[in-house]
Amino acid sequence: MPHIHIRHYPREFTAEQLRAVDEAVTAAVTKTFATGEDTVSISLEPIRPEDWEEQVLSEMAARRELLVKRPGYWKES
Template sequence: MPHVNIKHFPRDLDPEAQKALVEGLVGLITQAFDVSETTVSVALEPVEPAAWRDRVVLPELHNRSDLLARRPAYDIA
């Protein structure tokens, strides 16, 4: 039952762009985890730039750095 939550700076994706993003992710996830696409959920969560450090960097990147499969190029300390 993979779930992906993408936190991102606010950006309006038109329905076609959002659909393409989600379908691409679901395709990769189903292949990598060998699951049905009906088991995959995807959330898109906008986070204001001013809140990025408190809502993403510290709790998700710094405090859980052992789970990162890919680190960002910016400082997460």
């Protein structure tokens, strides 16, 4: 039962953009996890830029072993 939680800067999405995210992420997850589309869920969570470091970067730093891809902007200390 893969659940994908995407945090991002606030923005408006069109229905077409949301459909594109759904289709692309679902395709990658179903292929990689060898599961059906009906087992995948996706959520989007907007995070204000001024809260990004506290809410997102701090979690990435605390759980870096779980990261599959690190962002190019992140400079580990």
